[in-house]
Amino acid sequence: MGVKLLLAKAHVEGIKNYDVYRREGGYQSVEKALKTMTPEAVVEEVKKSGLRGRGGAGFPTGMKWSFIAKPEGVPRHLVCNADESEPGTFKDRYLMEHIPHLLIEGLIVSSYALGSNDTYIYIRGEYAWIVDILEKAIAEAHQNGWLGKNILGSGFDCNIHVQRGAGAYICGEETALLESLEGKRGNPRIKPPFPAVKGLWERPTVVNNVESLAAVVPIINMGGEEYAKIGVGRSTGTKLISACGNINKPGVYEIDMTISVEEFIYSDEYCGGIKNGKRLKACIPGGSSVPILPANLLLKTAKGETRYMNYESLSDGGFATGSMMGSGGFIVLDEDQCIVKHTYTLARFYRHESCGQCSPCREGTGWMEKLLLRLDKGEGKMSDIDLLWEIQSKIEGNTICPLGDAAAWPVAAAIRHFRDEFEWHVLHPHEAQVRNFGLAHYADPLQVPAGA
Amino acid sequence: MSDEILLKVTIDNITVEVPAGTTILQAARKIGGDVTPPAMCYYSKLQGSGGKCRTCLVEVSKGSEKDPRPMPKLVASCRTTVMDGMEVKNITSPRVLEARAGVVEFLLLNHPLDCPICDQAGECHLQDLSYEHGKQGSRYEFQKRTFKKVDLGDYIQLHMTRCILCYRCVFTADQLSPKREHGVLDRGDHAQIATFIQKNLHNEFIGNVIDVCPVGALTDKTFRFKNRVWFTKPVNAHRHCDKCCGEVQLWLRGDEVFRVTARKDEWGEIKEASNGKTGWICNECRFEKKNLADWIIEGPTNVNRHSVISQNKYVGLVKPTETFPKIMKGRNPKLLMDIHSVSEVNKPNIHLSQLERPAHSTDFNQ
Numbered sequence: 001m002g003v004k005l006l007l008a009k010a011h012v013e014g015i016k017n018y019d020v021y022r023r024e025g026g027y028q029s030v031e032k033a034l035k036t037m038t039p040e041a042v043v044e045e046v047k048k049s050g051l052r053g054r055g056g057a058g059f060p061t062g063m064k065w066s067f068i069a070k071p072e073g074v075p076r077h078l079v080c081n082a083d084e085s086e087p088g089t090f091k092d093r094y095l096m097e098h099i100p101h102l103l104i105e106g107l108i109v110s111s112y113a114l115g116s117n118d119t120y121i122y123i124r125g126e127y128a129w130i131v132d133i134l135e136k137a138i139a140e141a142h143q144n145g146w147l148g149k150n151i152l153g154s155g156f157d158c159n160i161h162v163q164r165g166a167g168a169y170i171c172g173e174e175t176a177l178l179e180s181l182e183g184k185r186g187n188p189r190i191k192p193p194f195p196a197v198k199g200l201w202e203r204p205t206v207v208n209n210v211e212s213l214a215a216v217v218p219i220i221n222m223g224g225e226e227y228a229k230i231g232v233g234r235s236t237g238t239k240l241i242s243a244c245g246n247i248n249k250p251g252v253y254e255i256d257m258t259i260s261v262e263e264f265i266y267s268d269e270y271c272g273g274i275k276n277g278k279r280l281k282a283c284i285p286g287g288s289s290v291p292i293l294p295a296n297l298l299l300k301t302a303k304g305e306t307r308y309m310n311y312e313s314l315s316d317g318g319f320a321t322g323s324m325m326g327s328g329g330f331i332v333l334d335e336d337q338c339i340v341k342h343t344y345t346l347a348r349f350y351r352h353e354s355c356g357q358c359s360p361c362r363e364g365t366g367w368m369e370k371l372l373l374r375l376d377k378g379e380g381k382m383s384d385i386d387l388l389w390e391i392q393s394k395i396e397g398n399t400i401c402p403l404g405d406a407a408a409w410p411v412a413a414a415i416r417h418f419r420d421e422f423e424w425h426v427l428h429p430h431e432a433q434v435r436n437f438g439l440a441h442y443a444d445p446l447q448v449p450a451g452a
Numbered sequence: 453m454s455d456e457i458l459l460k461v462t463i464d465n466i467t468v469e470v471p472a473g474t475t476i477l478q479a480a481r482k483i484g485g486d487v488t489p490p491a492m493c494y495y496s497k498l499q500g501s502g503g504k505c506r507t508c509l510v511e512v513s514k515g516s517e518k519d520p521r522p523m524p525k526l527v528a529s530c531r532t533t534v535m536d537g538m539e540v541k542n543i544t545s546p547r548v549l550e551a552r553a554g555v556v557e558f559l560l561l562n563h564p565l566d567c568p569i570c571d572q573a574g575e576c577h578l579q580d581l582s583y584e585h586g587k588q589g590s591r592y593e594f595q596k597r598t599f600k601k602v603d604l605g606d607y608i609q610l611h612m613t614r615c616i617l618c619y620r621c622v623f624t625a626d627q628l629s630p631k632r633e634h635g636v637l638d639r640g641d642h643a644q645i646a647t648f649i650q651k652n653l654h655n656e657f658i659g660n661v662i663d664v665c666p667v668g669a670l671t672d673k674t675f676r677f678k679n680r681v682w683f684t685k686p687v688n689a690h691r692h693c694d695k696c697c698g699e700v701q702l703w704l705r706g707d708e709v710f711r712v713t714a715r716k717d718e719w720g721e722i723k724e725a726s727n728g729k730t731g732w733i734c735n736e737c738r739f740e741k742k743n744l745a746d747w748i749i750e751g752p753t754n755v756n757r758h759s760v761i762s763q764n765k766y767v768g769l770v771k772p773t774e775t776f777p778k779i780m781k782g783r784n785p786k787l788l789m790d791i792h793s794v795s796e797v798n799k800p801n802i803h804l805s806q807l808e809r810p811a812h813s814t815d816f817n818q
Contacts, residue, residue, distance in 0.1 A: 168639070185636065190503040190531050354635070356617060356643030358504045363558035366641040370594045387591055394554030397525045398506055 002256040003230050005218040005238045006211070008252070010098045016133065018140035021101040027146055029220035033109045034154040037220075042113035046216060049225030050236035054091075055081060055172075055209030056287065056327040057402075058311050061216075067196040068114060069204040073207075077205045078116035079181065080107060080213055082123040082130075083172040086287040087349060088329030091240035092210035094252040096130050100137035104160065106213040108146060109220055111158045114206055119160045122177050125167040136160050136282050137151035169353035173401045174207040176355065187357045209327075211240055231257040235310035239325070245332035246284075248272035257310035261285070262299045264309050265332060278334040281439055285314050286326020288346050289406030291413030292339075293323050319413070335439045339421050340432075343414040344372035350407035361404040364395040368411055375422060378429030385422045389415055461534040463487050463510075464544045476529035476540055477508055481719065488719075490552075490581050490665050492559070492617035494530035497730045502530035503621050505616065506555045507581060513546050514539035517603055526551055549585075556586035556789050562596045562641065563667070564613050571667030574681040574760045577720055578616060599644060604634070605652030607659060607673050607739050609804060612644045615669035621645065621661035645669070656695060659738040661723060663714050674739050675703075675711040682760045684710050689747040695734040697725035701753055702744075704797035709742045718756065 014020040021027075033042050033138035039369045047062030068076060080103070084092040096103055111119045119372045123131055138160050141147045163181055165171045171180045175189035178200050199205020215237055219227045222307075235257045244250045247265065249272040255264065264270045267278065280295040299307060302321035307313050311325045333342065340364055351365040371388050374380045392415075399405070415422060426433045458469040463480050464487045469480045480488045493504030502508075508530045511521040526548060529540070542548055557676030560582060567573040599612035604730070617636065622645070625632040633654070634647045647653070653661075662670050684703040691698045703711040713724040714733045725731035741747065746780055755762040777784045784805070802815055 170639070190528070351640060354640040356638070356640045357619075358506050359555055359616065360506055361557045362617065362641050362643070363561040366597075367558075367561060367592060367594075391555075394551065394558070398509060398551050398555070400503060400528075 002254070002259065003238060004216055005227075005230075006095065006240060007099075007103065007252070007254045009022065009164070010094075014340050015099050015101075016137075017402045018101060018137070018144060018235070018303045021099070022144070026101055027105055028103055028114075029217045030108050030146055031152065033112055033220050034152045034156060034216045039113045042109060042220065045224040046113070046219055049219040049227040050224075050229070050234060051212060051215055051219060052235070053209055054211035054215070054328070056086070056289075056324075061208060061212050062195070064208070065110075065114060065206060067194070068206055070115070071204070074203055075117060077200045077203055078107070078111050078114050078119045078176075079177065079200060079205055080119070080121040080206045080210060081172060081177060081207050082121050082175065082210050084127075084210070084329050085124050085172050085353075086289065086329055087329045087346070088244055088331040089242055091242045091252050091328055092245075093127060093130065094242070095210055095214055095240065096134060100130075100133050101141070102135070102217055104137050104141050104146075105211055106216040107160055108141070108151070109157055109216050110206075110208070110213050111160075112154075112156055113216075116206075117157050117159065120181060120200070121160060121162045122171070122181055122258070123162060124171075125165045128164070131162055131164055137160070148230060150238060152168055168309055168355075169349075170401070170403055173403060175388050176401065177207060187355050188350045188403075189398055192387050197413070205259075206216065207419075209305075231409070232308070232310055232384070233312055235312060235325075237240060239309075239328055241328045241330050242446060243271050243330040243332070245330075246278065246334035246337070247332050248273045248275055255309055257308070258298075259309055261307045261309055261314075262331075271332065273332075274332065274334050278336065279439060280332065281335045281337060282339065283308075283335045283374045283408075284323070284329070284331040284333075286324045287329030288349065290324040290326040291319055291322075291409050292333075292342075292417065293413070296321075297321050297417070319409070320416070323413070325331040336436055339414055339418040340372065340376045340425050341421050343411055344369065344376045345417060346410045347372045347407070354403060354407070358400045358404070360395045361399045361407065364391050364404075365407045367391055372411075375425050378425060378432045380422075380429075382423065382426050385415060385419065385426070396410065459533060459534050459536040459538075461536075461538045461540065463540045469671060470534060472533075472767070474533050474534055476501075476510060476512075476527075476534055476538075479534055480529065480540075486543055490577075490585060491530055492577060492616060492725075493620060495620050495623070495664055495721055496719075498620060498623040498627060498664070501618075502621055503528045505559070505618055507559075507585070509548060509551050509555070511541040511545040512538060513541050513545075533786050543635070550584050553587055556582050557590060557592075559616050560586065560590060561592050562613075563616065564596060564598070566614070566757050568748065570614065570668040571671045571676055571681075572614075572665075573621060577666035578670060585817065587692060593728060597641060602646070603652075604647065604670075605654065607735065609671050609673050610645060611669050611671065611677060612646075613669075614667050615645055615817040616667055617643055617645070618666055619672060620664040624661050624664050625655070625658065628747050631655075656734050656736075657732055659735045660714065660722070660732050662738075663716070666720070672711060672739070674742070679703075679705060679710050686753040686761065687754060688715065688750040689752050690750065691737065691741065691747050693737050696737060697727055697733065698737060699725050699731055700733055700737055700747075702749070704744075705733060707744055709744055710718055712738045712741060714738075715753070771778075 009024050011014055043065045051061045052058045053061055082092055100140045107119055147158055168186050170176045170187040173188045176186040180186035195205045198237050230237050238254050238256050240252055241253055242252050253270050266273045282292050282294050284292045301307050301316045314323055314325045316322045347369040351369040353359045354365045356362040368391055371384050392411045395404045396408040421437045459472055459480050460469055466483050468482050470478055471689050489508035491508045492505035508528055509526040511526055511530045514520050516535030531763050540762055602610040604610050624636055637646045662672050684705050686701050687700045689700055700712050701715050714731050717723045723731050
C-alpha cells in the first residue's frame with residue numbers, strides 16, 4: 001500500500017462539505033502558513049519538497065514560484081489551471097469533485113506565498129457541474145474566515161474567482177489560458193515575456209495545475225523535506241494517475257512513484273490487469289500527447305531495466321525508446337486495438353483543437369489527419385508513412401506553443417514503434433478493414449504475471 | 453530612442469551593431485540582401501504582429517557573450533531580441549532552410565494557387581516566398597479548404613480561401629480604427645477572417661488592410677480585375693488631405709488612374725510619410741480620387757528591378773499617331789479583328805459594333 005497524501009480522505013463521507021473537511025484536519029496548512037511562516041518561507045518549503053508541476057511538463061513548482069517578478073505597486077496573480085482537456089487525463093476532475101476544499105486550501109497557501117490577492121481558477125467549460133462544487137466550497141471558506149479580508153489576522157487578503165472556459169484544449173496552455181481569462185481569443189502568446197514577468201493583464205502571474213496546488217497542502221503540513229523523502233530521485237511526493245483503456249479497474253490512483261509499470265498495470269491494488277485476460281499491446285503513459293510505447297519498451301527500458309512509474313524512468317531512453325510522465329493520463333491498449341486508427345483519432349483531436357495561429361500546426365495537423373484517415377481506410381500508399389514522418393518533423397519545435405509538439409509526438413512514436421502495422425495496412429487494405437494487426441514481435445515478450 | 457550602448461550581433465558571419473531591443477529580423481534587415489529572413493506576418497509598423505507564420509525562423513548558434521549556449525529550437529527572428537555577442541545562422545543553416553521549406557509547403561497547402569486570376573499576382577509576398585524558399589511541387593493530395601467570397605462593403609472584397617492568417621489586417625483595424633469590426637473566427641485550419649455577422653467595414657482608414665495583406669485575400673474592389681499590376685505604372689503623387697498624409701502611389705496606365713495605394717518600402721511595408729508618421733492613407737484618397745487632376749505627380753516610383761512590375765516600364769514611350777478610325781477607313785469597331793473583312797459567312801452589311809447586345813442569329817436573319 002503506497003503513501004496517500006491527496007486522496008487519503010477522499011472517501012470520507014461528506015468530505016465535500018466544509019464541516020467534515022475541517023474535522024478531518026482541513027485548513028491546518030493555512031493556519032500554519034499564515035500564522036507561523038513568511039511567504040518566502042512557504043516558497044522555500046515548496047522548493048525543498050522538490051514538487052514538480054503535475055500539469056505535464058514537470059517543471060519544479062518552487063523554482064517557478066521564485067521566478068515571479070515583484071515590481072513595486074503591481075498586483076500579482078496566481079491562476080489555477082483546471083482546464084484539464086488532455087484525452088486520457090481526468091485526475092483533476094476527480095480531485096475537484098471529491099475534495100474541493102483541498103484545492104481551495106492549497107490555493108490560499110499558494111496565494112499567500114506569491115502575494116496574490118486575486119486568485120483565479122480557470123476551469124474547462126465541460127466541467128460545468130464542478131464550477132458549482134468549487135463555488136460552494138469557496139463560499140464556505142469565506143463564511144469561515146479562510147478567504148476575504150485579513151485572513152486569520154495576518155493582514156493577508158485573498159479572493160478566489162472561478163472562470164469557465166468555452167471548451168478549447170488550447171486554453172490549457174498557460175499563455176492561451178491567460179488570454180482567455182482576459183476575455184480574448186485563446187491564442188497562445190509568444191514568449192518571452194514569460195507569465196512570471198508579464199502574465200494576466202501584464203502583471204506577474206504564476207499558472208499552476210490543480211494537482212500541484214493541492215500538493216502544497218501536505219507539503220506545508222509535513223514539511224518540504226519530509227515530503228521529498230516520499231518517492232524516488234527527483235520524482236518526489238505522490239502523483240495522481242488516471243488510468244483508462246483496456247484494464248479491469250479504470251480510475252484515478254495515487255501512487256508514490258516507487259512502483260513499477262508492470263505492478264501498476266497488473267496488481268489488483270491498481271489497474272487489475274488487462275480486461276478479459278487479453279495481452280498488453282501498447283500504452284500511452286502520460287496523456288495523449290506523449291509518445292506511445294509498445295509493451296516490451298513499456299515494462300522494461302531499452303537497457304533491460306524495470307521501468308518505474310516516475311518522471312525519470314518513464315523518460316529513460318529519450319523519445320527513441322522512452323516516453324514521458326506527462327499529465328498522468330495512463331491509456332492502456334490491448335491486443336485488439338489498431339494503432340493506425342488510434343493515431344488517427346489523436347490526430348483528429350489535435351486538428352480540431354489547433355488554434356490556427358501559426359502555420360505549421362494549423363496546416364500540418366489537418367494534413368496528418370487526412371493521411372492517417374486514408375491509411376486507416378486502407379487507401380494509403382507506402383510513401384504516406386514517410387510523408388507523415390516528414391510532416392511531424394516539420395511541425396515539431398517550429399510552433400509557438402507546445403500543441404504542435406503534442407500533435408507531432410504521438411504520430412512520430414506510432415510510426416517509430418509500429419511501422420510494420422502501418423505497412424500492413426497499406427499492403428493488406430482489405431484485411432485491415434476486417435481484422436486487427438494484433439500483437440507483433442514487439443509486444444509483450446514477458447510471461448503474463450500471475451494475478452492477471 | 454538611441455542608446456549609446458550598441459549590441460553586436462553576427463548574422464550569417466556578418467556582424468552588425470544595433471541598439472538594445474532590436475529584433476534579429478530588424479538587425480538582418482539592416483544588413484539586407486539574402487541574409488534577411490522572409491516575413492509573412494511580421495509588420496514593423498503594427499504593434500504585436502509577428503511570430504505566427506514561422507517563415508522567419510532562424511538558428512541561434514550562440515545565445516550571447518555572457519551565456520554562449522545555443523538556443524535548442526529555431527526561433528522566430530521577428531520576435532526575438534538580440535543579445536550582445538549573439539550569433540545567428542539564417543541561410544548558412546541547413547536546418548533553417550529545411551524548416552522554412554516546410555513552412556512554405558504548409559502555407560501553400562490550402563492556398564488555391566489561383567495566381568492567374570488573382571489581383572495580387574505580381575506583388576504577392578507568398579509568390580515571392582514560394583519562388584525563393586519553396587519546393588517545386590506540393591505533396592498534398594487532398595481537397596483544399598475553401599470559403600465563399602465575402603463582400604466587406606463598397607471597397608473591400610474578402611477572399612478567405614487565399615488567406616494565410618497573418619493577422620496583419622486584424623492588427624491594422626485594431627490600431628488604426630476606434631472600433632475593430634472584423635477578426636478571426638473559429639480555430640485551426642477552418643479559422644477565418646470575418647465580421648461575424650456579415651457587415652461592411654466602414655472606418656475611414658480601413659482601406660489600409662488591403663495594403664498590409666501579403667496575399668490576395670483582401671482586394672480593392674475599385675481595382676479588381678481592371679488590370680494586372682505589371683501593366684500599370686507606379687508613380688509617386690500627393691494631394692492635400694486633411695485626414696491622412698496624402699502621400700500615395702498612383703498606378704497608371706496611360707492617363708488613367710487605376711489604383712491608389714500607400715507608398716511601400718523595400719520590405720513591402722508602408723513607408724514613413726514626410727511628417728514622420730507611418731504613411732497610412734484614408735479611404736477617400738484610396739478609393740475616391742481616381743482622377744489624375746486630383747493629384748500632384750512627383751515622379752516615377754523606384755521599383756526593384758527584380759520585380760515583375762518593373763518589367764513593363766517602357767522608356768520613352770511613343771504613342772502611335774494613327775488612330776483606329778484612320779486605319780479602319782473611318783469605322784471604329786469594338787472588335788480589333790474585323791471579322792467582316794475576313795469572312796463572308798456573316799452578312800457584311802450588319803455591323804457587330806453597332807449592335808447593342810451580343811450578336812445573335814436573329815440579327816443576321818433579318
